[in-house]
Amino acid sequence: MKGLWGHPTCINNVETWANVPAIMLYGADWFSRIGTSNSKGTKVFALAGKVKNTGLVEVPMGTSLREIIYDIGGGLIDGKQLKAVQTGGPSGGCIPFDKIDIPVDYDNLRSIGSMMGSGGMIVLDESDCIVSTTKFFLEFTKDESCGKCLPCREGTYRMLEILERITSGHGEMEDLDKLERLGNAIVKSSLCGLGMSAPNPVLSALKYFREEFEIHIKEKRCPTQRCTQLVTFTIIPEKCTGCTLCARRCPVSCIRGFNKKPHEIMQEYCIKCGECYNVCKFDAIEKI
Amino acid sequence: MKYINATIDGMPVSVLEGTTIMEAADKIGAHVPRLCYHPFLSTEGACRICVVEVEGMRNYLPACATAITEGMNIKTNSPQIRQTRRDLVELLLDNHPKSCLTCDRDGNCELQNLAYKLGVRERLFEGDRKRHPIEDSSVSLIRDAEKCILCRRCVRVCSEIQGVHNLSQLYRGFDTVVAPAFEAPMDDSVCIKCGQCINVCPTAAFIEQDATELVWAALDNPDLHVVVQTAPAIRAAIGEGWNLPPGTPSTGKMITALRRLGFDGVFDTDFAADLTIMEESHEFIERVKKGEKLPLITSCSPGWIKFLEHFYPEFIPNASSCKSPMQMESTLLKTYYAEKMGIDPEKIFVVAVMPCVAKKYEARRPEHYLKENVPHTDAVLTTRELIWMIKAYGIDFLNLPDGEFDNPLGFSTGAGVIFGSTGGVMEAALRTAYEMITGEPVKELEFTDVRAVEGLREATIKVGDLDVNVAVANGLNNAKTILEKVKSGEKQFHLIEIMACPGGCVAGGGQPLVYAGDYVYPLYPELIRKRQGALYTIDERKEIRKSHDNPYIKEIYKEFLGKPGSEKAHHLLHTHYEAKLPRGIK
Numbered sequence: 001m002k003g004l005w006g007h008p009t010c011i012n013n014v015e016t017w018a019n020v021p022a023i024m025l026y027g028a029d030w031f032s033r034i035g036t037s038n039s040k041g042t043k044v045f046a047l048a049g050k051v052k053n054t055g056l057v058e059v060p061m062g063t064s065l066r067e068i069i070y071d072i073g074g075g076l077i078d079g080k081q082l083k084a085v086q087t088g089g090p091s092g093g094c095i096p097f098d099k100i101d102i103p104v105d106y107d108n109l110r111s112i113g114s115m116m117g118s119g120g121m122i123v124l125d126e127s128d129c130i131v132s133t134t135k136f137f138l139e140f141t142k143d144e145s146c147g148k149c150l151p152c153r154e155g156t157y158r159m160l161e162i163l164e165r166i167t168s169g170h171g172e173m174e175d176l177d178k179l180e181r182l183g184n185a186i187v188k189s190s191l192c193g194l195g196m197s198a199p200n201p202v203l204s205a206l207k208y209f210r211e212e213f214e215i216h217i218k219e220k221r222c223p224t225q226r227c228t229q230l231v232t233f234t235i236i237p238e239k240c241t242g243c244t245l246c247a248r249r250c251p252v253s254c255i256r257g258f259n260k261k262p263h264e265i266m267q268e269y270c271i272k273c274g275e276c277y278n279v280c281k282f283d284a285i286e287k288i
Numbered sequence: 289m290k291y292i293n294a295t296i297d298g299m300p301v302s303v304l305e306g307t308t309i310m311e312a313a314d315k316i317g318a319h320v321p322r323l324c325y326h327p328f329l330s331t332e333g334a335c336r337i338c339v340v341e342v343e344g345m346r347n348y349l350p351a352c353a354t355a356i357t358e359g360m361n362i363k364t365n366s367p368q369i370r371q372t373r374r375d376l377v378e379l380l381l382d383n384h385p386k387s388c389l390t391c392d393r394d395g396n397c398e399l400q401n402l403a404y405k406l407g408v409r410e411r412l413f414e415g416d417r418k419r420h421p422i423e424d425s426s427v428s429l430i431r432d433a434e435k436c437i438l439c440r441r442c443v444r445v446c447s448e449i450q451g452v453h454n455l456s457q458l459y460r461g462f463d464t465v466v467a468p469a470f471e472a473p474m475d476d477s478v479c480i481k482c483g484q485c486i487n488v489c490p491t492a493a494f495i496e497q498d499a500t501e502l503v504w505a506a507l508d509n510p511d512l513h514v515v516v517q518t519a520p521a522i523r524a525a526i527g528e529g530w531n532l533p534p535g536t537p538s539t540g541k542m543i544t545a546l547r548r549l550g551f552d553g554v555f556d557t558d559f560a561a562d563l564t565i566m567e568e569s570h571e572f573i574e575r576v577k578k579g580e581k582l583p584l585i586t587s588c589s590p591g592w593i594k595f596l597e598h599f600y601p602e603f604i605p606n607a608s609s610c611k612s613p614m615q616m617e618s619t620l621l622k623t624y625y626a627e628k629m630g631i632d633p634e635k636i637f638v639v640a641v642m643p644c645v646a647k648k649y650e651a652r653r654p655e656h657y658l659k660e661n662v663p664h665t666d667a668v669l670t671t672r673e674l675i676w677m678i679k680a681y682g683i684d685f686l687n688l689p690d691g692e693f694d695n696p697l698g699f700s701t702g703a704g705v706i707f708g709s710t711g712g713v714m715e716a717a718l719r720t721a722y723e724m725i726t727g728e729p730v731k732e733l734e735f736t737d738v739r740a741v742e743g744l745r746e747a748t749i750k751v752g753d754l755d756v757n758v759a760v761a762n763g764l765n766n767a768k769t770i771l772e773k774v775k776s777g778e779k780q781f782h783l784i785e786i787m788a789c790p791g792g793c794v795a796g797g798g799q800p801l802v803y804a805g806d807y808v809y810p811l812y813p814e815l816i817r818k819r820q821g822a823l824y825t826i827d828e829r830k831e832i833r834k835s836h837d838n839p840y841i842k843e844i845y846k847e848f849l850g851k852p853g854s855e856k857a858h859h860l861l862h863t864h865y866e867a868k869l870p871r872g873i874k
Contacts, residue, residue, distance in 0.1 A: 145462070146460050147464030148334050148438075149335075150438070153464065157416075158382065178412055181412075188348045
């Protein structure tokens with residue numbers, strides 16, 4: 001292995017480099033006073049998601065997630081309930097709401113199935129679907145796979161396929177075991193850090209939110225109604241006035257009915273875009 | 289060098305610093321399964337099938353790419369590791385066409401073999417599969433990206449052994465594909481058609497263009513006089529098709545099998561090899577006398593010739609203008625033989641059995657046509673294709689009686705036979721040139737200085753008062769080394785033999801594939817040495833071992849060609865080359 005132009009080469013993240021001048025100015029002892037015993041100094045997080053104040057925040061290592069989310073982030077938007085926090089970017093893991101009091105440092109995050117990673121911190125509230133969130137992250141890592149090593153190249157693709165099956169109502173209970181089996185094989189045998197961490201969101205979500213996966217599979221239902229393919233839109237005949245607005249707005253013309261008579265959605269053609277639900281003035285459309 | 293102590297599966301090992309886990313495990317008989325690994329190519333570490341458990345490490349480590357460190361405690365087996373390996377192979381199968389039963393490599397596929405050995409008995413993760421069209425623009429070989437498992441052995445052999453750098457991986461992730469730059473068709477790339485990608489491919493992602501249909505049809509056509517010629521290297525390897533050990537000479541059985549297939553004449557490319565020596569020695573002596581266009585570089589290997597045209601066009605004047613033995617033989621079959629037998633050359637169908645896929649390309653070069661639509665060589669079969677044809681015809685090869693080649697174009701000397709090995713053309717040329725220059729018989733026929741399996745050999749041979757500096761290179765990266773030496777003026781050579789394939793024709797891209805599994809690899813010097821051995825044994829047993837002593841060569845010059853270098857010989861037996869520069873560069 002050789003560095004740039006055959007010389008020893010140091011490659012580090014910008015954040016690491018940014019710490020160097022401070023350490024050189026004030027000394028290592030000063031730096032070590034900040035943080036926990038195994039994680040020194042401060043950490044910059046990119047706080048995002050359903051918190052009031054988003055942006056870059058710098059906190060001493062060891063600060064709890066609760067402090068970051070509620071004190072710095074100002075709590076959740078619209079006062080909603082916290083569901084989970086995804087730390088470490090798309091390769092990190094999701095931390096359930098009941099674990100937000102642990103002090104954030106390298107070891108603690110790893111012990112609960114997540115990681116420091118890129119310093120990303122995405123706050124999810126009760127209206128976020130954990131299955132589609134993990135699917136979103138896996139889509140990213142699948143795209144980022146360079147294609148050199150087999151586990152990451154083929155494995156992330158298969159995991160994503162399984163998640164797509166689950167979110168579209170074609171999942172089976174064995175799929176959960178497959179996800180875990182594949183995920184562990186990818187983590188254990190990939191060539192670089194991307195593959196070694198790519199299954200993390202899925203594996204941690206399965207650990208803390210298995211029930212939500214099971215509802216998607218067994219009941220073909222998404223509790224947060226985020227997985228549009230699992231949502232059914234129906235017209236409540238008692239409430240429908242037959243104003244025809246939904247029928248006119250439906251992009252695939254799958255709503256039928258006469259003027260001033262209750263309308264009906266032809267489910268086999270519905271693309272679940274939700275337009276009818278949004279435009280109905282009489283709350284006559286039900287989303288299940 | 290320092291010794292390192294470690295434990296593998298509970299057994300203590302002591303190995304030299306730098307030894308990989310795989311090498312150490314192999315030594316104690318713990319064969320870690322592997323796929324992308326190839327001992328003569330750089331370490332890729334891409335397939336991860338060879339993962340092992342190392343105490344204290346969070347993840348598994350690839351045995352092929354991890355050097356042992358002091359005190360390492362390694363486990364090559366555990367239920368979890370076996371499970372992971374199975375899962376990985378299953379992932380490969382999930383993205384692979386299910387066409388094993390109709391695949392060229394059925395029964396000799398490393399992926400198939402591995403899946404069986406590791407016990408992949410179910411398919412849990414099946415889903416979408418990559419889709420790519422079969423790329424068959426090249427006359428020599430087919431690239432089937434759907435069968436590619438991205439081990440990149442072909443990429444490595446193409447750059448590290450052949451120095452062609454034609455193949456690389458394009459796109460990324462699941463879309464990754466191995467192809468020439470910009471996914472150009474193989475025919476429009478710098479591919480030299482050596483076929484080493486076929487030899488190292490664990491599956492059938494690279495395979496030769498099939499010519500058997502053409503040959504079956506010709507054999508079935510009563511209007512055609514179908515003749516066949518076989519290259520020297522075929523007889524050293526054809527037996528492997530029936531599990532004979534590599535290097536079992538099978539000339540007689542091969543001839544009989546060809547006759548049973550229905551060929552009207554069975555000739556020997558070795559005859560033309562003798563003729564090549566006559567022409568090339570003449571050319572060499574002329575150039576030495578005039579002191580121009582030296583070193584003379586051999587031109588028998590069509591892969592090398594295409595490499596020359598692409599990458600070293602400045603050396604084109606140095607290349608011998610002699611056609612390759614295959615083309616000489618074919619030309620004579622359609623001129624001399626046709627005349628002698630009173631057959632219309634257009635009614636003669638010449639099949640050449642070659643250890644080579646570049647020969648399929650050479651046969652279609654425009655220089656090698658008698659007239660429009662009438663090539664000198666009508667079809668080129670690889671050794672593999674011939675083996676299959678013999679099997680398909682139901683010929684019991686192993687119990688065939690020995691046959692003899694037809695004459696006059698089937699008689700060869702020992703010098704013609706050794707053409708199939710690296711250093712063989714050089715040795716054959718030296719036997720004749722020596723006598724032509726000094727007028728004295730060679731005392732020691734075996735020029736062992738030029739015999740080798742290594743890719744590069746230099747020697748100085750005393751020919752009378754002349755010190756002849758010669759070099760033998762096989763594998764085109766080695767050819768590069770020699771040519772760069774010549775270019776820089778570091779070394780003055782008189783004669784250079786270059787063969788595209790490592791080991792020469794005996795290890796060509798059309799030779800029988802090494803049996804997949806059991807950790808034997810193509811390019812193994814041991815295998816090459818055995819096949820070479822067969823040729824040197826045949827040479828040793830020949831009564832006539834110098835090309836110019838071949839009575840039929842004497843006869844053809846007397847009756848037909850005149851003398852070496854004559855106008856007629858020049859017209860029929862010599863060719864020319866053209867620089868193949870990137871488009872837009874003149």
